Amino acid sequence: MPSPVQVRCCDASGCRSAGSQALRNALEGARDAAGLDPSQLTIKPVGCLRLCGSGPLVACDGPGPTQLFGGMAPEQAGALIAAALPSSPAPGSGDPLAAHRLDLEAPFFALQRPVVLEGCGQVDPESIDDAIAFGTYAQLQRVLQELSPEQVRDEVRRSGLRGRGGAGYPTGLKWDTVALQPPGPRYVVCNADEGDPGAFMDRSVLESDPHRLIEGMAIAAYAVGAERGFVYVRAEYPLAIERLRLALQQARSRHLLGNHIHGTSFNLRLEVRVGAGAYVCGEETALLLSIQGQRGMPQPRPPFPAQSGLWGAPTLINNVETFTAVPAILRQGGDWYAAMGTAHSKGTKVFALSGAVVNTGLVEVPMGTSLRTVVELIGGGVPDGSPIKAVQTGGPSGGCIPAERLDTPVDYESLVELGSMMGSGGMVVMGQSTSMPEVARHFMGFSVNESCGKCVPCRAGTVQLAQLLDRFVERRATSADMERLDALCQMVKVTSLCGLGQSAPNPVLSTLRWFRHEYEAACREPSGCVATGRVR
Amino acid sequence: MAVVTLNVNGQDVAVPAGASLLEATRAAAADVPTLCHLDGLNPVSSCRLCLVEVEGSTKLLPACSTAAAEGMVVHTHTPRLKEYRRMTVELFFAEGNHVCAVCVANTHCELQDMAVTVGMDHSRFPYQYPQRPVDASHPQFTLDHNRCILCTRCVRVCDEIEGAHVWDIGSRGGQCHIVAGLDEPWGQVQACTSCGKCVEVCPTGALFRNTDTTAEKQPDASLPALLRSARDQHRWHNQ
Structure with a gap:
């Protein structure tokens, strides 16, 4: 049983960069100074506590309601330990931490519905015992001992889960497609090459609850008949890679991976593969080539990876969030998951x-x-x-x-x-001060840098688009540039080979659609861009 | 032999099952333009010129790497396809340094011919004038990166037919370029057999024999198809 008082310190990248490690050391020092030992007050490193902008975050679980503090400095460790203890007086005017206290009833926390993030901020990401105590791997055991692969796939199909990587392909259908391929080897692959600027969901899951992902992948491997799998993580996530590797090692030593898992005939080997910094390797066909040690370049589909993926074998490839949602779906049932969300987007x-x-x-x-x-x-x-x-x-x-x-x-x-x-x-x-042509140029610059160079619309088209956008940002565009921008966006969108090129014009097209006046205002002769007819 | 029948530009055609859409369009004499594709090499669908419209598909499909299927209705020269092809060729010209007047491949250049085919008389996109080197380290051949359109025919013919895999692609995006060996001067790559297949299949003047000067390159791009049929069927064309 955990001790009655537990202090959870966020130890994910966000809070680490805000100094959470120094804070945790200070807390341990303050605990010793207060004459307490770990059985009376545990200080546990955990994963993401959600409100990354107010890091470092610390949550205190005691006999009373959980308290959350943000922006803590190591000097405040003593006050924090005092606040965590059940004997501490109710927070009043004399509360030294009042400015750091975060309201767990605020909409930011109250409106959340943790399913994928269930264990994030609860479990110690570096301890398999903690994960098991939290219930991780229980569904894997149940699935292996009680369910057939068909029953697992049926549950996932009923959940209505769709791929969380962005495209939203129905997960159950993908699993069925892989499972129903002719007999032979199969692979499961987790796409953890989260490259979108402003996206850090997968990193947080990997850093906070890696065992949940491993459990989800193992269930998927069982459901489609795979015995080998890879997690492809981008090199820019060193902490995630470190924790995932540790988690895999722990799972192997507990025989939750390897041969004859839970005494059944199910075997699974999982490995980490680290990317080398190419955004395009988040595209599934490029990712698979990269795992095989080749240059990561998208391939024409079909054949889809579900038919012919790694080394020509049927390969199930899902995103971190998709796999991580699976254990909860099996525990609570597909119908429970499908009850959340809208008609076509569940969960x-x-x-x-x-x-x-x-x-x-x-x-x-x-x-x-x-x-x-x-x-x-x-x-x-x-x-x-x-x-x-x-x-x-x-x-x-x-x-x-x-x-x-x-x-x-x-x-x-x-x-x-x-x-x-x-x-x-x-x-x-x-906010109001953001210029939309500048936003579009920023993202186009990203696409220019990250284009793999295989097909010409993406390789050369994005360069031309970026130069056209420069003209708008520098307010030297003309009405002809506007027409060229429209036409080239369409062409790149329609003719590019992979999803990266096909969606590269989206930031321009959407800002042109909703904020066209900003582009028009950036033209040298604003009136000339609205009406492109003959000049009188 | 299993056969699929489909309709290309209003004309019904029958092709062997497993044939590509490109073969089907040829059966209908539809003249779908291609640059990266070459008979005898695996398709890569990178030049995007052979994109066609297939009824029922929301996306344009590359004819070279799409399998012909029973009942397909294909359109190869709709106004929007023609416009996209012209823009594609403009992008090719704008991204490299293509100066026909001083090029070894002048009058025997597939890119030059393509400009005529798609009706490109000028580029609406500004020329980029990239700084690109020339590799003249090989005793027999030269690689002029200025004229390269990254079709990867050389990469594929060397890998798939010659089996030497001297060529590959380095870097990414607009910085992409063909590399010899481990990004070494071509002349130092010991794997190169100096067979010259890469030169024969190059659609432009990027790869040429040192003895060729302006407008003298006369490549033979039919080589991979001949070699492949010779190997597959154990029969040479002159037998």
Whole structure:
């Protein structure tokens, strides 16, 4: 049993950069100074506590309600230990930590619905015992001992879960496609190459609850008949890689990976593969080539990886969030998951909220929650209280949604209708001072740098688009540039080989759609851009 | 032999099952333009010129790497396809340094011909004038990066037909370039057999024999198809 008082210190990248390790050391020192030993007060490093912008975060669980503190300095360790103890007086006017106290009843916390993030901030990411005590791996055991692969796939199909990497392909259908391929070797691959600027959901899951991901992948491997799998993590996530490797090692030593798992005939080997810094390797066919040691370049589909992936074998490839949702779906049932969300987008989605917003951090809400709820209520709106101008979703593949459309429910179809996309879940809030042509140029610059160079519309088209956008940002564009921008965006979108190129013009197209006047105002002769007829 | 029948530009055609859409469009004499594709090499669908419209598909499909299927209705020269092809060729010209008047491949250049085919008389996109080197380290051949369009025919013919895999692609995006060996001067790559297949298949004047000067390059791009059929069927064309 855990001791009655537990202090959870966030030890994920965000809070680490705010000094959480020094704080934890100071807390341990303060505990010793107070004459307490670990059995009376445990100090536990945990994963993400959500409100990354107010780090370092510390949560205190005692006999009373959980208290959360943000922006703590090591000097305040003594006061924090005092506040954590049950004998501490009720917070009043004399509370030295009043300024650091975060209200867990505030919309940011109260409106969240943790499913994927269930264990984030609860478990010690470096301890398998803690994960097992929290219930991780219980579903793997149940699945292996009680369910057939068909029953597992049936449950996932009933949940209505769709790929959380951005495209939203029905997960159950993908699993069936892999499982129903002719007999032979199969692979499971987890796409953890989270490259969208402003997206840090997968990193947080990997750093906070790696065992949950491993459990989800193992269940998936059992359901599709795979005995080998890879987690492809980008090299920019060193802490995530370290924790995932440790977690895999721990799982192997407990025989939760390897041969004859739980005494059944199910075997699974999982390995980490580290990316080398190419955004395009988040595209599934490029990712698979990269795992095989080749240059990461997208391939024409079909054949889809589900038919012919790693070394020509059927390969199941899902995103971190998708796999991590699986254990909860099997525990609570597919119908429970499908009860959340909208008609076509079920369950919950994790968003990484950042930009011009009061509450920066991780948010998990049911699908169909309105954008306004997410950015204004949960996010707290723009820090200076001015109205929001736009919300960018989907990173360089997505678009900007204007303030007047904030009542749109967040689901795959609605966002596409607005010219954006769900993407992996990055959500960047923009205030009134943001210039839309500059936003478009920023993302186009990203696509120019990250184009793999295989197909000409993406390789050369994005360069031309970036130069055209330069002209708008520098206010030297003409009406002819406007036409060229429209035409080239369409061409790159329609003719590029992979999703990266096809969606590279989205930031331009969506800002052209909702904020065309800003482009027109950037023309040398503003009147000339509106009417392109003959000059009198 | 199993056969699929489909409709290309209003004309019904029958092709062997497993044939590509490109073969089907040829059966209908539809003249779908291609640059990266070469018979005898695996398709990569990178030049995007062979994109066609298939009814029922929301996306344009590359004819070279899409399998022909029973009942497909294909359109190869719709106005928007023509416009995209012209823009594609403009992008090719704008991204490199293509100066026909001093090029070894002048009058035997597939890019030059393509400009005529798609009706490109000028580029609407500004020329980029990139700084690109020339590799003249090989005793017999030269690689002029200025004229390279990254079709990867040389990469594929060397890998798939010659089996030497001297060529590959280095860097990314607009910085992409063909590399010899481990990004060494071509002349120092011991794997190179100096067979010259890369020179024969190069659609432009990027790869040429040192003895060729302006407008003298006369490549033979049919080589991979001949070699592949010779190997697959154990029969040479002159037998």
